[in-house]
Amino acid sequence: MFLALAMAxxxxxxxKARWIALLVLSLAFYxxxxxxxLALAMAxxxxxxxxxxxxxxxxxxxxxxxKNLPQKKRLIATIAILFEAGILIALKENAxxxxxxxxxxxxxxxxxEWVAPLGVSYYTLMLIGYICDVHWEIxxxxxxxxxxxxxxxxxxxxLSGPIxxxxxxxxxxxxxxxxxxxxxxxxxxxxxxGYFKKVVVADGLALVVGYIFQDxxxxxxxxxxxxxxxxLQLYADFSGLMDIVIGIGSLFGVxxxxxxxxxxFSASLSELWQRWHMSLGVWLRNYxxxxxxxxxxxxxxxxxxxxxxxxxxxxxxxxxxxxxxxxVSIGFWHGGTWKYIFGAGLFFFAMISLGIALNPxxxxxxxxxxxNPNNVPFRIFQxxxxxxxxxxxxxxxxxxSFRTGISYWQSVFSNIPSQRFWSASLLEAISLKELFVVIAxxxxxxLVSVFQLNKDIEEFFQNHASVRWAAFLSLAFAAIIFGFYGxxxxxxxxIYGDF
Amino acid sequence: MKQNEGRREALAAAAAAIAxxxxxLACQRLLEPKYMDEIYEGAMMREYYDExxxxxxxxxxxxxxxxxxxxxxxxxxxxxxxxxxxxxxxxAWQSYAIIEDTLKREKPKALVFSVLxxxxxxxxxxxxxxxxxxxxxxxxxxxxxxxxxxxPGESVVDGLVPLLRYHSRWQDLNASDxxxxxxxxxxxxxxxxxxxxxxxxxxxxxxxxxxxxxxxETSMEYxxxxxxxxxxxxxxxxxxxxxSIYPHWYPEWDQQIKDWASKxxxxxxxxxxxxxxxxxxxxxxTYDAGLHLNVYGAEKAALFLGKYLSExxxxxxxxxxxxxxxxxxxxxxxxxxxxxxxERQVSTSGKISAFKx
Numbered sequence: 001m002f003l004a005l006a007m008a009x010x011x012x013x014x015x016k017a018r019w020i021a022l023l024v025l026s027l028a029f030y031x032x033x034x035x036x037x038l039a040l041a042m043a044x045x046x047x048x049x050x051x052x053x054x055x056x057x058x059x060x061x062x063x064x065x066x067k068n069l070p071q072k073k074r075l076i077a078t079i080a081i082l083f084e085a086g087i088l089i090a091l092k093e094n095a096x097x098x099x100x101x102x103x104x105x106x107x108x109x110x111x112x113e114w115v116a117p118l119g120v121s122y123y124t125l126m127l128i129g130y131i132c133d134v135h136w137e138i139x140x141x142x143x144x145x146x147x148x149x150x151x152x153x154x155x156x157x158x159l160s161g162p163i164x165x166x167x168x169x170x171x172x173x174x175x176x177x178x179x180x181x182x183x184x185x186x187x188x189x190x191x192x193x194g195y196f197k198k199v200v201v202a203d204g205l206a207l208v209v210g211y212i213f214q215d216x217x218x219x220x221x222x223x224x225x226x227x228x229x230x231x232l233q234l235y236a237d238f239s240g241l242m243d244i245v246i247g248i249g250s251l252f253g254v255x256x257x258x259x260x261x262x263x264x265f266s267a268s269l270s271e272l273w274q275r276w277h278m279s280l281g282v283w284l285r286n287y288x289x290x291x292x293x294x295x296x297x298x299x300x301x302x303x304x305x306x307x308x309x310x311x312x313x314x315x316x317x318x319x320x321x322x323x324x325x326x327x328v329s330i331g332f333w334h335g336g337t338w339k340y341i342f343g344a345g346l347f348f349f350a351m352i353s354l355g356i357a358l359n360p361x362x363x364x365x366x367x368x369x370x371x372n373p374n375n376v377p378f379r380i381f382q383x384x385x386x387x388x389x390x391x392x393x394x395x396x397x398x399x400x401s402f403r404t405g406i407s408y409w410q411s412v413f414s415n416i417p418s419q420r421f422w423s424a425s426l427l428e429a430i431s432l433k434e435l436f437v438v439i440a441x442x443x444x445x446x447l448v449s450v451f452q453l454n455k456d457i458e459e460f461f462q463n464h465a466s467v468r469w470a471a472f473l474s475l476a477f478a479a480i481i482f483g484f485y486g487x488x489x490x491x492x493x494x495i496y497g498d499f
Numbered sequence: 500m501k502q503n504e505g506r507r508e509a510l511a512a513a514a515a516a517i518a519x520x521x522x523x524l525a526c527q528r529l530l531e532p533k534y535m536d537e538i539y540e541g542a543m544m545r546e547y548y549d550e551x552x553x554x555x556x557x558x559x560x561x562x563x564x565x566x567x568x569x570x571x572x573x574x575x576x577x578x579x580x581x582x583x584x585x586x587x588x589x590x591a592w593q594s595y596a597i598i599e600d601t602l603k604r605e606k607p608k609a610l611v612f613s614v615l616x617x618x619x620x621x622x623x624x625x626x627x628x629x630x631x632x633x634x635x636x637x638x639x640x641x642x643x644x645x646x647x648x649x650x651p652g653e654s655v656v657d658g659l660v661p662l663l664r665y666h667s668r669w670q671d672l673n674a675s676d677x678x679x680x681x682x683x684x685x686x687x688x689x690x691x692x693x694x695x696x697x698x699x700x701x702x703x704x705x706x707x708x709x710x711x712x713x714x715x716e717t718s719m720e721y722x723x724x725x726x727x728x729x730x731x732x733x734x735x736x737x738x739x740x741x742x743s744i745y746p747h748w749y750p751e752w753d754q755q756i757k758d759w760a761s762k763x764x765x766x767x768x769x770x771x772x773x774x775x776x777x778x779x780x781x782x783x784x785t786y787d788a789g790l791h792l793n794v795y796g797a798e799k800a801a802l803f804l805g806k807y808l809s810e811x812x813x814x815x816x817x818x819x820x821x822x823x824x825x826x827x828x829x830x831x832x833x834x835x836x837x838x839x840x841x842e843r844q845v846s847t848s849g850k851i852s853a854f855k856x
Contacts, residue, residue, distance in 0.1 A: 469514070480663065487652065
């Protein structure tokens with residue numbers, strides 16, 4: 001209903017006033033989804049970044065007109081970034097600091113009962129990115145606060161990303177272009193695809209995962225299946241959400257950045273993370289990894305390592321240290337508990353570091369066995385290996401705590417001979433027919449992913465109106481009929497909405 | 500070139516819109532329960548919309564109307580045409596919606612509302628809500644009824660769009676869903692569900708003491724709304740209590756209804772108070788030990804109501820009118836055939852196997 005109303009208002013508004021309509025709609029959406037108070041908090045954080053942008057531009061000019069005094073600019077940018085990041089950490093991750101301070105120092109600090117504004121994890125990163133981009137002169141500071149506020153709270157993307165850069169979306173947001181009928185149908189097709197992935201595949205897998213993970217006293221094969229199913233669920237859920245968000249964005253003439261590119265076809269974990277939650281990866285690379293690697297302190301570390309082990313060691317040391325910071329940040333961003341820091345961060349760091357260390361050896365083995373790294377069976381083997389490692393790691397995020405994750409994997413590796421692989425009681429959670437639907441949904445996702453390896457599906461749909469509409473209708477009705485929603489099903493929230 | 504492309508896109512969009520509508524309607528029809536193999540009450544509510552002739556009386560309420568009043572007996576005895584728009588566990592706000600929906604379609608000479616449901620002030624069961632409201636066409640009346648009837652976990656959209664409610668029935672589709680896709684069988688006789696078996700009253704359960712005998716405010720508010728609506732349309736509202744001994748009808752409730760009826764100038768007939776006049780005997784006229792009347796009891800109740808309506812509301816009926824005679828004559832013929840069939844089943848096997856008309 002909201003979307004239909006928003007589209008009607010946007011289309012009937014004058015071109016110049018469309019961005020204002022979008023702003024009002026976005027604020028109304030935010031107030032409806034959260035509260036007026038939290039909307040004010042969000043606007044306050046946006047105002048801070050906006051003023052910082054102006055200050056970086058204005059205060060960086062001295063009396064003689066010489067532009068951009070570096071120290072002043074850096075000081076303003078640093079204060080602004082610390083403020084935004086500080087709020088994010090205080091609101092979202094305070095439990096981590098309180099728990100660990102109590103544990104390590106024997107304190108009994110109370111947990112603050114602060115309510116984090118909806119989408120704070122996403123829009124804070126966009127605001128920090130903006131401050132950096134203005135500071136690095138990648139983009140101009142926005143002069144109109146309300147336009148900047150729209151960038152912060154554009155309703156399709158503000159709750160779960162993708163994390164966009166101001167310079168990439170500003171023109172589309174403010175120009176007020178009405179999409180063509182073709183773009184609208186493409187947008188709806190994308191939304192239908194997203195819903196299909198969410199309500200048919202992800203929510204169906206959620207029943208399987210929920211059943212398997214509720215009791216670790218099962219066969220190891222079934223427990224492992226739970227971990228693999230969770231990875232697939234997470235992918236269908238999050239990429240489905242992104243399809244919906246990007247589809248809605250396109251209905252308003254805004255092309256939001258893609259967040260996934262067939263991640264499970266990756267040959268390694270580091271490649272997977274370049275194809276999974278790409279906008280977060282790009283953000284961390286641009287605003288944490290590279291700045292950290294180029295910092296003066298890092299140069300000192302590199303120099304020390306070079307002295308001790310030669311030039312190569314210097315490079316490797318600085319890379320590993322930067323990677324550690326990157327992965328701890330990713331884990332921490334997902335949630336201030338050890339299950340996330342380990343499951344979405346440190347495990348990947350360990351595996352990727354090991355991969356770097358073993359790379360020369362693996363090259364030798366490949367040469368010895370005469371394996372062509374580009375042949376299909378080997379690529380499939382690499383993808384499966386990556387998927388298994390990813391599943392091991394990300395399974396921690398599904399558990400109640402890090403300790404539960406450990407006991408889950410202990411159960412996997414302990415032998416329970418009395419348990420058979422197939423548990424008939426799994427059918428209490430999902431019927432055979434429903435299981436078949438989920439598997440068929442996964443098969444369709446796989447086929448689409450394979451198609452996308454060589455062809456741009458959006459371009460294909462652009463040129464084939466009948467196929468586009470047929471796909472839209474098929475997906476929409478498949479989602480409506482076969483979706484795991486409504487009475488009799490426990491509706492699942494989008495997983496990444498919690499981060 | 501660009502213009503051609505635009506035209507092509509517009510054509511494709513129009514074709515997709517038509518296809519979407521057709522597929523939506525087809526899927527919805529296929530997946531909705533047809534109620535042809537069991538729970539026939541679900542099919543009964545829809546049948547009213549196939550009626551072509553108007554009715555003198557419309558009965559609304561729960562099983563105290565659709566099990567306990569025979570419109571055919573009312574026709575045969577007094578020439579009065581009626582329809583029972585009752586549903587299982589129909590709540591006061593649902594009855595109100597059904598009255599509103601009825602008055603949009605016809606203007607009967609009287610509306611009879613069964614008061615037993617007034618003791619329920621909260622929605623209780625999602626499946627019962629569906630049985631009562633699914634057949635009603637989409638509109639503001641249905642929207643308000645669905646909203647008022649929602650139990651925790653229900654959503655308005657599910658109540659308004661059957662496809663969203665029943666989508667998961669794709670797993671349970673059977674031959675009946677295809678057989679009755681276009682033309683479902685009629686299950687009732689003008690909204691009446693016939694039962695010709697007998698189970699006399701045995702032990703009458705003792706009525707539970709209540710802490711508070713006031714009828715819930717919500718129900719009484721809807722009763723007020725029914726009165727106001729009927730008054731605005733110039734249709735008399737008559738309150739009715741069936742001859743059933745369970746659930747217990749407390750004297751305190753009865754007094755409240757009497758007071759309300761006299762204050763609002765509405766009629767009130769409590770069949771429990773006039774067994775000599777109705778002739779209902781719960782040793783022979785009930786099929787489940789006093790909860791519901793069988794066809795013999797329902798006919799006696801109808802005849803008593805016919806006398807009451809003709810004497811108090813001057814209803815003359817439609818005897819001699821060709822169209823009514825034709826339609827009601829045919830219904831009565833089928834009614835008696837079906838009654839005879841059920842009686843044969845009872846006499847040969849001791850139980851009924853044909854519940855659907």
